[in-house]
């Protein structure tokens with residue numbers, strides 16, 4: 001904390017520092033940027049944050065972000081409906097879409113298994129995934145959870161949970177660095193990890 005600054009500034013720096021990928025130095029730079037920006041720009045930013053928090057919902061089918069109903073991917077008739085790619089968060093969808101390698105559907109778990117943090121299968125959107133397998137004509141489930149301990153544990157759990165279903169289960173190949181979150185994998189690596197995916 002800087003004794004040199006008013007409390008309101010210190011508070012904002014502290015709030016911003018709590019965001020992912022933003023350290024105290026960046027938080028300070030953003031705070032000064034906000035102070036120097038025209039008032040209208042900041043009001044636009046605040047309104048965008050407010051709108052996101054009030055109007056964005058999870059898609060009832062895949063738990064991707066949507067503006068109320070079914071998300072843009074689930075409602076796109078051009079997507080390949082025989083495949084579902086399972087990701088931990090909406091960031092996984094962004095990563096896969098950026099790679100351009102995949103044209104199927106998604107399922108967002110909204111987390112990864114982590115017994116230490118009290119995150120068990122019931123805390124994730126796993127039931128919804130299993131429900132989709134009865135009736136949608138799904139032939140392949142691609143496990144694209146992160147290559148972290150939580151992501152691997154989740155992939156292993158899903159492989160077992162999917163065994164009773166008549167569906168091929170694959171996992172992205174190990175081109176993705178160990179400990180890596182899908183969101184930070186470069187496009188070429190992710191394309192290769194998808195092309196080289198193997199039976200889980």
Ligand SMILES: [Zn+2]
Nearest residue numbers: 059062071074
């Ligand atoms: Zn959806």
